Amino acid sequence: MIDGLKKEIEGVRRSFLNEIAQIQSPEKLAALKERFLSRKKGIVSQQLLKLRDCAAAEKPVAGQLINQLKMFIETELARIEEKIGARRGTQEQWSDCSLPASDLPIGRFHLIAEIQRQIEDIFLNLGYEIASGPEVELEEYNFTALNIPEYHPARDEQDTFFIEGFANMVLRTQTSPMQIRYMLDHQPPLKIISPGKVCRKDDPDATHTPVFHQVEGLLVDQGIHFSHLKGTLEVFCRSFFGPDVNLRFRPGYFPFTEPSAEVDISCFMCSPRQGIPPAGTSAADAASRVQSDCKVCKGSGWLEILGSGMVHPQVLLNCHIDPEIYSGFAFGMGIERVAMIKLGVPDLRMLYENDLRLLGQFG
Numbered sequence: 001m002i003d004g005l006k007k008e009i010e011g012v013r014r015s016f017l018n019e020i021a022q023i024q025s026p027e028k029l030a031a032l033k034e035r036f037l038s039r040k041k042g043i044v045s046q047q048l049l050k051l052r053d054c055a056a057a058e059k060p061v062a063g064q065l066i067n068q069l070k071m072f073i074e075t076e077l078a079r080i081e082e083k084i085g086a087r088r089g090t091q092e093q094w095s096d097c098s099l100p101a102s103d104l105p106i107g108r109f110h111l112i113a114e115i116q117r118q119i120e121d122i123f124l125n126l127g128y129e130i131a132s133g134p135e136v137e138l139e140e141y142n143f144t145a146l147n148i149p150e151y152h153p154a155r156d157e158q159d160t161f162f163i164e165g166f167a168n169m170v171l172r173t174q175t176s177p178m179q180i181r182y183m184l185d186h187q188p189p190l191k192i193i194s195p196g197k198v199c200r201k202d203d204p205d206a207t208h209t210p211v212f213h214q215v216e217g218l219l220v221d222q223g224i225h226f227s228h229l230k231g232t233l234e235v236f237c238r239s240f241f242g243p244d245v246n247l248r249f250r251p252g253y254f255p256f257t258e259p260s261a262e263v264d265i266s267c268f269m270c271s272p273r274q275g276i277p278p279a280g281t282s283a284a285d286a287a288s289r290v291q292s293d294c295k296v297c298k299g300s301g302w303l304e305i306l307g308s309g310m311v312h313p314q315v316l317l318n319c320h321i322d323p324e325i326y327s328g329f330a331f332g333m334g335i336e337r338v339a340m341i342k343l344g345v346p347d348l349r350m351l352y353e354n355d356l357r358l359l360g361q362f363g
């Protein structure tokens with residue numbers, strides 16, 4: 001009996017060695033382990049069952065032989081497992097330089113910078129220059145030269161950050177002081193836009209932050225009148241928001257322009273539904289407009305986007321430009337505001353939270 005068992009065990013051992021010699025993958029090794037060592041149907045377990053047929057005197061020897069087989073198989077499996085794992089590790093350290101590079105995430109401009117660049121591109125194509133100025137500004141340029149007198153509420157501490165220890169300096173509340181700086185340094189014709197950061201003492205909410213961005217535009221030359229302003233803003237709005245937007249000029253008030261106008265664009269979400277005619281068609285059916293539940297324009301059909309007007313003669317005089325010879329127009333808009341309208345971002349603060357999911361969504 002023992003001799004027969006010995007032969008059988010030797011047969012199992014050889015067949016195991018033959019099979020394991022051909023194994024290259026952990027999956028095949030696991031299958032081999034299952035076949036030989038599985039507790040119920042494994043080949044070794046089948047051998048153990050034969051102990052029942054052994055004579056009592058032979059049982060210890062037979063048990064030992066089968067246990068030795070089991071230990072041998074376990075040791076070999078562990079050795080080959082380690083070998084395959086090491087080979088894999090080595091393969092992972094090597095790389096094939098001839099393969100194409102894997103995709104890397106590519107950076108892009110922040111939405112505010114992106115929108116600013118889009119605005120700049122449109123005006124650069126219209127022949128404007130970009131003029132940048134300091135963010136800490138003289139009170140004179142931020143207010144007085146722009147025809148904002150000392151008693152004007154915009155100067156109030158509620159709106160303006162004053163610089164401690166420098167009575168005549170503020171964090172600029174608008175990019176307009178750059179117009180003053182440019183006009184003091186250059187003679188007409190002038191054609192500039194001035195983008196940049198401005199500060200006002202606002203509590204953050206869905207439409208306000210203490211720091212935001214503006215773009216101002218200024219054109220001064222002989223014979224400039226309101227239709228030049230209107231035409232320029234039409235070109236800008238249709239380039240930026242889309243060829244179908246319509247513009248509406250409403251009387252407004254700014255100390256540095258006269259006359260002044262607030263400019264609205266037709267709501268690109270709902271204006272066709274509301275009967276606001278697309279650009280280039282008559283406005284006859286304005287009366288037939290229906291109120292909508294549009295959240296973008298709150299049902300009005302219009303979106304306020306910028307302030308504008310003809311440069312006040314006093315501002316030209318403050319910059320030593322003769323208003324009898326020259327005239328000009330100016331306009332200004334909040335970059336965050338137009339970004340929110342164009343991209344459909346509902347809360348201004350989202351632009352500053354820098355959540356990559358939001359920034360990537362509009363990439």
Ligand SMILES: [Zn+2]
Nearest residue numbers: 267270294297
């Ligand atoms: Zn709307």
